[in-house]
Amino acid sequence: xxxxxxxxxxxxxxxxxxxxxxxxxxxxxxxxxxxxxxxxxxxxxxxxxxxxxxxxxxxxxxxxxxxxxxxxxxxxxxxxxxxxxxxxxxxxxxxxxxxxxxxxxxxxxxxxxxxxxxxxxxxxxxxxxxxxxxxxxxxxxxxxxxxxxxxxxxxxxxxxxxxxxxxxxxxxxxxxxxxxxxxxxxxxxxxxxxxxxxxxxxxxxxxxxxxxxxxxxxx
Amino acid sequence: xxxxxxxxxxxxxxxxxxxxxxxxxxxxxxxxxxxxxxxxxxxxxxxxxxxxxxxxxxxxxxxxxxxxxxxxxxxxxxxxxxxxxxxxxxxxxxxxxxxxxxxxxxxxxxxxxxxxxxxxxxxxxxxxxxxxxxxxxxxxxxxxxxxxxxxxxxxxxxxxxxxxxxxxxxxxxxxxxxxxxxxxxxxxxxxxxxxxxxxxxxxxxxxxxxxxxxxxxxxxxxxxxxxxxxxxxx
Numbered sequence: 050x051x052x053x054x055x056x057x058x059x060x061x062x063x064x065x066x067x068x069x070x071x072x073x074x075x076x077x078x079x080x081x082x083x084x085x086x087x088x089x090x091x092x093x094x095x096x097x098x099x100x101x102x103x104x105x106x107x108x109x110x111x112x113x114x115x116x117x118x119x120x121x122x123x124x125x126x127x128x129x130x131x132x133x134x135x136x137x138x139x140x141x142x143x144x145x146x147x148x149x150x151x152x153x154x155x156x157x158x159x160x161x162x163x164x165x166x167x168x169x170x171x172x173x174x175x176x177x178x179x180x181x182x183x184x185x186x187x188x189x190x191x192x193x194x195x196x197x198x199x200x201x202x203x204x205x206x207x208x209x210x211x212x213x214x215x216x217x218x219x220x221x222x223x224x225x226x227x228x229x230x231x232x233x234x235x236x237x238x239x240x241x242x243x244x245x246x247x248x249x250x251x252x253x254x255x256x257x258x259x260x261x262x263x264x265x266x267x268x
Numbered sequence: 269x270x271x272x273x274x275x276x277x278x279x280x281x282x283x284x285x286x287x288x289x290x291x292x293x294x295x296x297x298x299x300x301x302x303x304x305x306x307x308x309x310x311x312x313x314x315x316x317x318x319x320x321x322x323x324x325x326x327x328x329x330x331x332x333x334x335x336x337x338x339x340x341x342x343x344x345x346x347x348x349x350x351x352x353x354x355x356x357x358x359x360x361x362x363x364x365x366x367x368x369x370x371x372x373x374x375x376x377x378x379x380x381x382x383x384x385x386x387x388x389x390x391x392x393x394x395x396x397x398x399x400x401x402x403x404x405x406x407x408x409x410x411x412x413x414x415x416x417x418x419x420x421x422x423x424x425x426x427x428x429x430x431x432x433x434x435x436x437x438x439x440x441x442x443x444x445x446x447x448x449x450x451x452x453x454x455x456x457x458x459x460x461x462x463x464x465x466x467x468x469x470x471x472x473x474x475x476x477x478x479x480x481x482x483x484x485x486x487x488x489x490x491x492x493x494x495x496x497x498x499x500x501x502x
Contacts (some may be wrong), residue, residue, distance in 0.1 A: 055351070116478045117471045118434030122452045124467035128271055128460050133342065205343030212455065221347040226441055231351035238344035245339040 057232040068220065074215040078206045079248075081138055083199055086145030093146070094153035104154065111147040119144070119208045127212065137209040144205060145198040153246060154193025156187035189263060192256035196249050203245045207237070217241045276460040289449075294466075297364075298473065302436045304430050305368055309375025316376075317383025317424075322409050322416070330384045337348035337377025342435040345370035350442050366438070367444030374435055375428040383426025386417030419489045426481035433477045435482075437470050447473070 061068065097104045114122075122140040130136040160183050168182040184191075210218030220237030224230060257264060278284055284291050316333075320326040340348075349370045353361030389444070391414050398408045440448035448467030453459070 055355070114473065116272070116434075116474050116475050118437045120437045120448055120451055121434075121467040121470035124455075124463045125471065127455070128464055132455070200338055200403050203391055204339075204344070207341045207343045208438065211452065212439075218343060221343055226347055226350055229351070229354060234347040234351060238340065238348055241341050241344060242339045249339075 055231055056235060060232045061236055068236060068240070069238075071176070071215055071217050071219055072244070074214075074219075075203070075206055075244065076140065078134070078209060078216055079199065079202050079244075080179050082141035082145060082202050083195065084165075085138065086149055086198065086202075087195065089142065090146055090149035090153055092127075094157060097150070097154055098157060107150060108147065110202070111150060114143040115147040119205050120211055121248070123208070123212045132213045134214060136212060137206075137214055141202055141205055141209075143200045145202060147200070148198045149194050152197075153187070153191055156190035157183055159190060160186045165167065166251045185260065188260050189256055192252055196252045199252065200245045201240060203248060207241055217244075271461070271464075275465045276319040278461045278465045289453075293467075294445060294447050294449055295390065295469065297437050297449075298433075298470075301364065301367055301371065301439060301444065301446060302429075302433045302477075305371030305436075306375055306425075307433050308368075308372045309427070309428055309432070310379060310425060312372070313376040313379035313428075314383060314421075317380040317421070318387065318409065318414075321384040321387025322405070322413060323491070324388070327384070330380055333377050334381045337374070337381075342374055342431065343368075343438055345373050346435070346438055346442050350372070363421065363443045363445070366442045366445075367439035370442075371432050371439070372434055376434050378431070379421075379424045382427070383417070383421045386420030386424075387413050389420065390416045411453050415490050416493065419485055419493065422485045422488060426478070429481055430474060433474050434470075434481045 077097065093107060097107060117125075119140060121134055122143065126136045126139055164182060164186065165178070168178045173182065206216050207218035207221055209216055210222045217237045217240050220233045220240075225234035225237060270375075279291075320330050345478065346366065348363070349366040353366040353369065355361070357365065366425070394412055394416070395408060398412045403411065436444075436446050437451065439446045439449035440452045447466045447470050451463050451470075454461075454463035
């Protein structure tokens with residue numbers, strides 16, 4: 050490492066294909082985790098709205114899952130699901146649940162009762178009320194949760210390289226740390242941070258675009 | 269079930285308990301690295317958080333520290349530190365040192381954020397009253413602000429501690445030893461009972477850390493605050 054420049058931009062240029070591929074893998078793994086996590090969390094949140102006593106235990110269980118270190122959770126799953134994408138995704142999805150369930154429940158709870166009464170009075174069915182009234186009002190808080198979950202997941206996906214998967218962690222560990230090659234390490238970390246920032250800003254924009262009425266009220 | 273028997277056999281094997289690759293040694297590496305990193309992180313982060321929180325100046329810096337802490341992956345910290353310590357210390361730059369530096373960097377943001385947020389949440393009227401009673405600024409901080417903000421500050425230390433214990437597992441990638449070493453070795457040589465056994469210990473360690481700090485938080489909350497719930501500020 051001492052005989053060469055600290056950061057070799059020529060390596061980055063020569064390996065743009067590989068780097069772009071790793072970014073793609075990273076995005077796919079993150080997307081699956083957030084998508085599946087959102088689906089499960091949404092079902093759990095709706096269930097909790099019906100059966101309140103489930104809230105405490107759900108938060109306790111997802112909280113415990115959240116505090117298990119990522120490499121350990123991968124490792125606990127390896128005997129069952131092997132060194133596979135499934136192993137990674139089960140763990141990554143588990144980590145999104147605490148944040149998403151908490152935020153979705155809080156978001157739906159935040160819908161004013163008068164609004165619900167009005168919707169009922171207008172003859173909305175339960176599903177239509179949820180889709181056309183509750184969800185739009187709850188959206189900003191839900192998206193806030195999705196943003197935190199996404200940024201967290203993008204960071205955690207780097208760890209999947211330790212169980213033989215790709216993503217930007219491959220640049221950090223396999224072609225980086227394991228070969229004492231700084232350029233690859235810094236490329237991986239920088240791109241991971243860039244993805245996190247872009248996802249955060251992008252989701253915020255998306256939420257503003259989806260809720261134009263909220264914009265009017267804000268200074 | 270047969271597999272769990274193999275895991276138990278790994279724990280029961282006397283060879284797992286002695287030598288340079290033993291459970292007690294790896295556990296000691298894990299705990300000592302985590303405790304040192306958390307202590308150093310607190311030493312750096314608490315004064316910064318207290319200064320920003322008390323004066324109200326530098327709030328932008330606090331927000332920036334929080335965001336940086338959130339965006340850089342924990343594995344990224346380890347990766348970024350390694351080339352620098354290798355250049356500075358050559359062989360000594362591998363192992364404990366880069367792991368420690370990365371973990372300290374990781375421990376700082378949650379403590380700064382929560383300390384700052386905890387102090388800001390203190391009712392301004394209480395501080396004015398303290399000032400009116402003739403308390404000096406340092407006394408206001410120690411006798412009024414910190415006791416009230418303590419649950420929030422401890423919540424920050426708790427997040428840091430859990431994150432440090434978790435990331436100490438990853439220190440194995442920079443030859444830092446720790447229980448993570450069993451996991452990486454085990455994956456490499458396909459010794460799944462070892463992988464699973466070590467993962468159980470790491471998970472137990474993380475949950476124990478979480479539990480310990482939850483208890484500490486409860487014990488140190490001033491009785492006057494206990495009526496209202498105080499959550500994490502991050």
